[in-house]
Amino acid sequence: MKTIKIMTLILLNLFLLFGCFSTEENPIEIDYESILDTFWENYLIEATYQNIESSDMIEEINILGYYYYVKDLGDDATRSYIGDEGILYNLHAIIKFKEGSNLKPQYYNYQWISRTLYGQQSLQERINLEIIDDGIDLTEYMSVLKSDSHNFIEKFKSELIDDMTEESKLETKIYNDTYMYEQINPYLSxxxxxxxxxxxxxxxxxxxxxxxxxxxxxxxxxxxxxxxxxxxxxxxxxxxxxxxxxxxxxxxxxxxxxxxxxxxxxxxxxxxxxxxxxxxxxxxxxxxxxxxxxxxxxxxxxxxxxxxxxxxxxxxxxxxxxxxxxxxxxxxxxxxxxxxxxxxxxx
Known part of the structure; x- marks a missing residue:
């Protein structure tokens, strides 16, 4: 019973995370703007579209249902492969966090991945849904969530790139070229x-x-x-x-x-x-x-x-x-x- 109560609380948090739902026609609306705004306001002070430097350790944190990965070491031990579900969208960014957010400034590889969504669905299917009988169609919810998230992140990417100055675009190109050549270093013997x-x-x-x-x-x-x-x-x-x-x-x-x-x-x-x-x-x-x-x-x-x-x-x-x-x-x-x-x- 204690386990069921804990899992029920987890489920409630997931529902609260993605907004409110009703049982009317087309009831599901996911307020991504508010989710990201909350993240930017509380944690972020800078983000730049750019490749991630291939160094340092991989760390994983979960904020508001999104996955973030610190620098990819570039080998199988640290890179995340997620198979058939695939990466819905992968945006490289430099993200610096505000002081007091308990997150140190780091280079982050910002990934919106469907594994997050499938993980939520799996959790929901394991819980006895009759305990929370509020009429939510989870199949429909997951379908809308996966579709809308992809479209939203595409829009987010465009806005982020549009905000870049010509100077930062040039710096990014130079960085990308350097990063590309760094990647082939192991093969140069x-x-x-x-x-x-x-x-x-x-x-x-x-x-x-x-x-x-x-x-x-x-x-x-x-x-x-x-x-x-x-x-x-x-x-x-x-x-x-x-x-x-x-x-x-x-x-x-x-x-x-x-x-x-x-x-x-x-x-x-x-x-x-x-x-x-x-x-x-x-x-x-x-x-x-x-x-x-x-x-x-x-x-x-x-x-x-x-x-x-x-x-x-x-x-x-x-x-x-x-x-x-x-x-x-x-x-x-x-x-x-x-x-x-x-x-x-x-x-």
Whole structure:
């Protein structure tokens, strides 16, 4: 009984957090403006649209139902992966808190994530709802909450960027460029040259060139990976090279042999095309995890695919040139809800 009372109080707090409800037609209204205003008034003195510096420890706090993360260390131990529910919106910001708020000034990665919402729904489903019989349709509530939150945060992002001065936009660009190059530092051993072509950073070694990172453009363009740089073949796409990017399409040359782990995690791309006679052999673990794209055909040359490489991928079907799953492919290379077409022949 004590447990039920505690959980009931938690539920009441959740309801109070997101406003009042009635049982009339279209009864659910979530006052996000008031929620954020309360946060800004009580805690915030400055926010700037910017990438988070890759240092310091991850800490997690929960204010008014929102999750905030302090600096991402950039490794699997500290980064949050949330799977199919996905990140509804991810806004990088520098947030400084007022004195007396019991929160030290820090760089924060401001994330509105649907895991918060699913967590609330799970809690509500576990509680005996008959204890609080006020006619709230929780299914409808969660549906409206998820939809409205996405639209609201999109609007919030636009307003935040509009408030930036030209000087701060320039500073942000310089910071982003510096941050991008800091990210590839772990891969710089035995590198003879770093070349940037069409927003792609290539690391040129003695016998091969590697795609290290794609610097996302403001325009939604088709991206073409070069097959060679100064006569040296481009053979590999490094881990996280296209992570979270949005592009119109991607052409991968036949020289690419390896697509690294998480190379396209959460990326959005209308279509990925492998050139004829592809030499691709390895697709790493979680390479396309959570990615959104219309089509892809896995070349017959692929000998190894890691676990969850195509899990939670938002695509109607995945075409495979192989007639059946090769021995080197993980048994869990694709999600249960994906349609796989085996023995596909490219026209």
């Amino acid at each position: 035995n590198v003879n040259n770093i070349i940037e072509r069409d927003n792609i950073i290539y690391l040129v070694k003695e016998d091969k060139a590697i795609v290290a990172r794609y610097k996302e453009s403001e325009e939604f363009n088709e991206v073409v990976i070069l097959s060679e740089i100064d006569g040296i073949p481009v053979t590999e796409i490094y881990p996280k090279a296209f992570m979270n990017i949005k592009i119109d399409g991607l052409i991968i040359p036949s020289t690419i042999e390896v697509i690294g782990e998480e190379s396209f995690t959460y990326a959005t791309c209308i279509g990925i095309i492998f050139e004829d006679n592809s030499q691709l052999k390895v697709i790493g673990r979680r390479a396309f995890y959570g990615a959104v794209f219309l089509e892809i055909t896995i070349p017959i040359s692929v000998e190894e695919i890691g676990e969850s490489a195509f899990e939670v991928t938002r695509i109607n079907r995945i075409r495979v040139e192989a007639i059946e799953k090769p021995d080197g492919w993980s048994d869990y290379w694709v999600g249960d809800d994906q349609v796989v077409i085996w023995g596909y022949k490219t026209e």
